[in-house]
Amino acid sequence: MTNVSCYLLGERAIVIDVACHIATQPKLNQKLFALKKWLDSSDAFIDVVPAMSSITAYLINPEKIKQWQQVIVEKWNDLEMDSFESKLHHISVNYGGEFGQDFGDVANRLALTHEQLIRLHTSVDYQVQFMGFLPGFAYLSGLPAQLHLPRKSTPITHVPKGSIAIADSYTAVYPCGSPGGWHLLGQTDSTLFDAESESVCLLQPGDTVRFVEKSC
Structure with a gap:
């Protein structure tokens, strides 16, 4: 071994x-x-x-x-290296404006247009590396290097349920309202955690996530 x-x-x-x-x-x-x-x-x-x-x-x-x-x-x-088959989830996102309070600031800090920021965030398939922080909170690896930012120096007291966020080399979806220190880009209607559901958590370690910009 x-x-x-x-x-x-x-x-x-x-x-x-x-x-x-x-x-x-x-x-x-x-x-x-x-x-x-x-x-x-x-x-x-x-x-x-x-x-x-x-x-x-x-x-x-x-x-x-x-x-x-x-x-x-x-x-x-x-076990073989490629013996695991990942489950793919498509998550639709409303980016910016009332849905992502840090979207404009992130674009400015990274010298990106709003279109470029969305294009980069939706350009890759992310993998659930592990769960933590909150029930249903999945740490998604694969964030493009152009979007890497350290966490906020001062967390905010309330992040809305379904918020799509980035921090360091990860992106994530907040499964419920909570305090948080990640940069908020948008919001989804997808339910990440449901205590009454048979599966409870939508995402599981090893799953793949693809973000899709929601059409107006």
């Missing part, structure tokens, strides 16, 4: 970590997503939690932790 570290965390957690190799082997993320899907299919775990370059699996029965560590190692070695 030359490109992954698999170790125990406490009495019932197993961590699979590819951080040391992800820069030179970016497709390892695809393999991680495939491993998570396999772990999710087992009834041996309380939860399976993905992060930027790792997965932590929490066992129901801690007495089997060593056994499962070996099983996970063997499964990782058997």
Whole structure:
């Protein structure tokens, strides 16, 4: 297992970590997503939690932790790099104006016209790297380098539900109203989190997101 570290965390957690190799082997993320899907299919775990370059699996029965560590190692070695099939989501966005309070400022800071900013943000397919901050909040990688901006120095107290935002090398959709420090470009009507739904969260780690400008 030359490109992954698999170790125990406490009495019932197993961590699979590819951080040391992800820069030179970016497709390892695809393999991680495939491993998570396999772990999710087992009834041996309380939860399976993905992060930027790792997965932590929490066992129901801690007495089997060593056994499962070996099983996970063997499964990782058997997985192919391209064994994960991503689910594609199209999310329509109203950009600028009342829907994105930072849109004009971002365009000015990046020396872009409004059309160029929209074109850049909608020009790529983003991948859900991991979930965090809020239920249903997905960190989407793939933001074009021309759009990279640090987070706001002072967060605002209320970001509207469905806001499309960028910060650092990520873009995201706020699943509900909350405080936030990302730059707001627009807003979508798509529901990202629904506690009453069977799937609860629309986006899952490994999914692909394509933003589409909403027609007037």
